[in-house]
Amino acid sequence: MRNIYLIIAKQIVEEAGRIIKEARETNTFSYEFKDDDTPVSNIDQQVQDYMTKRLKDSFDIQVMGEEQCDDIDTSQPYWAIDPIDGTWAFITHENTAAINLSLIENGEVSVGIVFNPFTNEFFQTEKGAKSYIGMLTLPLRENPTVAVVNFKPERSHPIVRSLNQLFKEDRVKKLTSIGGSITYSMCMVAKGAYSNYIAYFPKSANAWDLSAACLIIKNAGGFVTDLQGVEIDPINHQGYIVASANATARNDFLNMINPLLAVQTSE
Structure with a gap:
């Protein structure tokens, strides 16, 4: 049915x-x-x-x-x-x-x-x-680890500084910032175009915001988590989302970004 x-x-x-x-x-x-x-x-x-x-x-x-x-x-x-x-x-x-x-x-x-x-x-x-x-x-191509990271522009948040630092250190091969549909960018992770994608929801997301893309990523072997690596509620989530193509891309990216973010938020 x-x-x-x-x-x-x-x-x-x-x-x-x-x-x-x-x-x-x-x-x-x-x-x-x-x-x-x-x-x-x-x-x-x-x-x-x-x-x-x-x-x-x-x-x-x-x-x-x-x-x-x-x-x-x-x-x-x-x-x-x-x-x-x-x-x-x-x-x-x-x-x-x-x-x-x-x-x-x-x-x-x-x-x-x-x-x-x-x-x-x-x-x-x-x-x-x-x-x-x-x-x-999906995916059309594999991302064995962190390679291409896309993020929704959030100029005021220190995570942008952390991402730029990872790029400068060549720990991220390509860093892009593309606006428009969050779910389309999430699906590009499922497709294999990006290894990771980050966006921020200052208020609780609604059922129409993330739910479709979360299932698409999950069934393509990926993950949608918060910055602690906990799977988000696809129907009602507030805060950061990290969409990752697979477990390795998720773990490697979170291990890279969180120490930098901790230092920068304490400054």
Whole structure:
């Protein structure tokens, strides 16, 4: 039954991606700022409305999303939607925005989809199965240890200084800082493009923020932890996340970063 969920959900997400891509290609969208000073476009709401209707028409399952959704009973199964993760990237014509969709049952993620409509990269998985990009099994390449580290820009936090120090010491071969969708960057770890990815959530993440990408990474043999190496709650997490391609990349990176971070935070 769950495979049917994934098949139909994939069709819905692909169509939602076409809506997003067309709006961007024709430059026919508008945006405003929410109370938390993050942008929201009219396409965010349009896509969420479309996906909500299609999901409700297809399944007798609750739906929640980032943009003005109904209250739900989280003790029962529900779909979680982020119609455009990385709205800044969408409105500034960067190609790092994505759609997040997950099915959550009994407090666990059972289906996870992340789709970047601009690069046509479709990441998918389900509980107890492998992760895929299109028809290819993830990861596409192995990262035997820490090699390429990507991080979400956080200028004010000392971890940025620690990362730069690791790069200067040649302990990290490549250091990048790419904005846009956090889940897309997480999926690039599952893909094998990065060995590690770091982001910071000053407030608790919601179910639509991380849950799909966490399952994709897990089923590709990776980990999503905090800085202490403890697996995060994919539905409700606050603080740092460290996405790692495998156990070695996780352990090596945490052993590198934590001593530097301890020194710099004590200064």
